[in-house]
Amino acid sequence: MSMVVPLDEFVQDEGYPGFAGAFDHAPWIVERFGRFTKADEGRFWFLDFHWPRGLTPLGLLWNTDGYSWGTQSAAESLPLPSGRGIAQRIGGTHTYAATIDVEDAWEMAERNRRLQRTLPRFLRRFDSIWTTRRDEINRWWKHLKGTDLPSLSLAELSRYLLQARRFHKRAFEIHFEMMYPLLANYVEFHTNCVEMGLDPGQIAKFLQGYNTAIMDTDRALWDLTRRARTAGLREVFARTDAPLLRAELAARGGKATSWLSEFDEFLRVHGHRTEGACDVALPSWVEDPTPPLGIIKTFMERDTDHDFQAAHEHAVAEREEAIDAARTRLTAEEQRVFDAGLASCQMANFPWWQDDHNHYIDLRVSLPLRWGALRVAEMTGADRPDDTLFLFWPELMAITSGETGYDQFRRLIELRRQYFEHWAQRRTKIPKVLGAVPDTVNDPILIEIFGLNQNFLSSVHSAHNNERSPKRDPLTTLTGLPAAKGIARGRAIVLTHADELHRVRPGEVLVCESTSPNWTPAFSKIAACVCDNGGTLSHAAIVGREYQVPTVTAVAYATHTIRNGDDIEVNGNTGHVIIHTTSHKPRCEQTVSPERPIGAVVSERDRAG
Template identity: 60%
Template sequence: MVTIVPVDQFIADGGYPGYTPLGDRADWLVKPSGPFREADEQRFWFLDFHWPQGLTPMGLACVEDVYSWGTQLAAEALPVPIGRGIAHRIAGTHIYAAAIEVTHEAQVAERTRRLRASLPAFVNNFDAIWAARVGEIGAWWDRLWSVDVSSLSRPELGEYLREARRFHRRAFEIHFEVMYPLLINYLGFHRACTGMGIAPGEVAKFLQGYDTKIMETDRTLYTLARKARQAGLREVFVAHAAHDLRGALSRRGGRAASWLTEFDDFLRLYGDRAEGTSDIALPSWAEDPTPPLKMIKSFLRDDADHDFAAARNAAVEEREAAIDAARAGLTSPEQEIFDAGLASCQVANFPWWQDEHNLWIDLRASLPLRWACLRVSDAVGAGRPDDALFLFWPELMAVVDGTTPYDTLRQLVEDRRQYFDHWQQRRPDMPKILGTVPDAVTDPILIEVFGLDRHFLQAVSAGDGHTEVRSLTGMPAAGGVARGIARVLFDAAGLHRVQRGDVLVCESTSPNWTPAFGKVAACVCDGGGSLSHAAIVGREYRIPTVTAVGVATTVIQDGDEIEVDGTRGVVTVLRRAARIESLGAVS
């Protein structure tokens, strides 16, 4: 029997006040963005975990660059044999995505032929290609970063905005022109391994244990926490809210002032990143250092720090042992195939890149656009600094170019802000999937990155998100068994609530969640496959992780005691929060 999850409620909603579909004027290659339509119910859509807070109107423009342009351009240029990128629809302020499939056999065959001709050169030259792309992004970033937007005239601000939008779009062109061949190369190796009898869960281990900029950032945060403890500043952090900490430390002087100098040095190196993926509504750490200060404060609750060196060594040892064990079970001809595939994936390492690229692209590409929008708000005398984020791109440019007086949009901006707040509160209840649900997803990208495997589809289709369920299954992403109190979060803003030994339960993680992996006992995600951020970081930090559970955030309640078996992919609710509280186990 075919399962259909209706889209009617989102069609009836109508979207942001004053919203008109952007598909007739936004950049797209294969499929435009826009609101849900009746015909969309015939396709399969999944709730995208990258933007859990929802998106402002300017945020929706950024997503067009990511999906309607970035994925579709790269998938056509490579080409990806069975897909033409990702289409997306807007439900309230939230994003649902769908693969644009290629089903015609002759087209698949032709695209496969072209891919085989181009892929070897990419893999063999990956280091040089990626270095060149990082150099391009870095040079563009430096130009935009060096401009004092507060001094720009209206015409200059318009030019800066257009340049910032071009930068954002180009950053995501690079993102997917690199991601797709890396992933396809990995999946080819994965198929070869499983075809030779190697367990699927072992393959990702062969590529773990390599350092990234995101891990480097985490280590530096923990170092700052350790130095604060050594300087006797723990009580200052405990006694003040994160947004008051800078003032409190500054007033204390002495060692506190010295520590603040080191923290500012940290922000100069790592502060050009936000708390989410290409979300223009989120400030950078340099603009608002509250998120890293919250994390440091949470680290200081503990007497022990995460041992990064031990975790790294364990990841490397597990990698080498897994490779040796896999080779030992193969014939000599099979070993040659294995060695060649492994070597290509070590040169062009997708799990490493999946975390590494975030610093250069996902966490900061939207920041120049944000700076310019804040300047627009100031220039037109808007009521709040971020009011310009509640304009759609054509409206924003019309205000900057002087063709639309901002005063005519003030009430509309306020109405849209209320609309955003309404839909942000609805996120926990958003359907995980919409439209016609297939028996199985064939696109390996949707399986390995988004975690849309057969079990995920069954779990969300059954609607078994009720409290009576005590055992859940998902994808065994990072091995080991751990128990702890569940902290159910829908975005990273609440990460400071997570205490050492807790179990993080969420839709999925992105790099802004990574510092918490140094103190959680385990991680459970609704979505995400073996190549998702949570899976990769779980393996690197030696944290048992189960992904693609589907209904974890609805079945598991905040405060439940749960057990996570990352080796088998099983999550068990041991005691409900109410029961624990009645026994005095938690305050």
């Protein structure tokens, strides 16, 4: 019988001050984004791990352009047999999602017949399609990045923002246009493997061992680390806090200045990415270089560099070994089915694409909108550089069109900022799931990507029965999904979001809700990773396998149970996480780091790279 987690807190909450709109300004296909109503209690909603700080009013464009438009248009055009995309509601400032299910058996069968006609064509042409779509994204990106914003009038800036919004929406059309058929193909292969008696935990390994654009950035960071050591800068990095490093290196002169030139070239190539996915509130590395400088600072604490070649060779060897082991268990006919499915999934490789596309879409697609909004703040005399991020899209457009003045929103923006910070602090206390929580989930997307598997749901049920507070004994063992094999033990560092990720030290165990592509550099220095969410196709699982870092996902309440400084052992072979000793240090409740505000004015020179 389903457990029901009440929605009353979010139904009664009035949302961001001063906005009574129903988001009817935004596109949608099947179901519109909005706030919770009591009627939503009959559905299963899960807290989306992608935005652990919550979303500002302008940042809520993700829910409209990404979820309401992107997932639903792709699911309908493919079509997905059992689902029509993702619905979403806002709880405070945090996004909850639910599948839009196809419940009629005849319609599901008809959609499956259409899928069987469209999917093979897509799979055969995957390389060509992704190359074409990637080129289109890059053309949009170069055009918007190359625009001289300071030269634009407010009316011209309005047109720029409209273009940036169209790019935002188009990027997510492409995102899910690619994602859903890749997933559908993987799910069919996964289903066949399970029916043939193969271990579900091994299937994702068949597709590992392929390089991505995200990994190229990590290699470049390690190259900069080696160059800094050679230049004799290790002591400077060791004694200087990350936010102060650039100024300290510039003042030092000589080899430090030469190294900074190399660092600036790195930013020109790799710096247009944010410390989170699809969030207009986050600055790029070009705007705020604290994260990459902090990463290099902690890389220098290691005695040896991360061996990318060895990790890659190991991932490839593990892949081939897993494939050989699987084939030996199968009959000749089963081998034929297995080989055909494997070839198809390797040709159109979802785990590879999942990490590769993040470079082109998730980590930079919101930046043109951000740049335009910050420029509006500068032109209208805003109190803070990022005030316009606390405007909803229609409000921002009203200012740029001259329909209303910025002064009308001054007091409202300050109230909204307080509301945002209130909900950011509450992130660790709000429910992981809402509404009618089932005993099991059959949707492979929810299982393989979000990690809503049987163990996760059992933990949720248990925690709810204990007033939402997981018990912690002197020696506590948590159980999750063994996402990347290996065993490691170290000091836990619990992060709610990525603002302090650059401070994670070598040998520590990263504990978080889940990782996004911007977290990847940490995997070349941590001992292990533990996540509340995520399945075998989640970012943490994929990168854990590629970097040979023991990883356990779908633990449900790791961030609630483990505390900073705990001595924990992570077993990526069994999915067990053991807390050996407890820390007396208080749990770190992160909000917005005072060293790194939500927004910052970026100069035209830096923005253009």
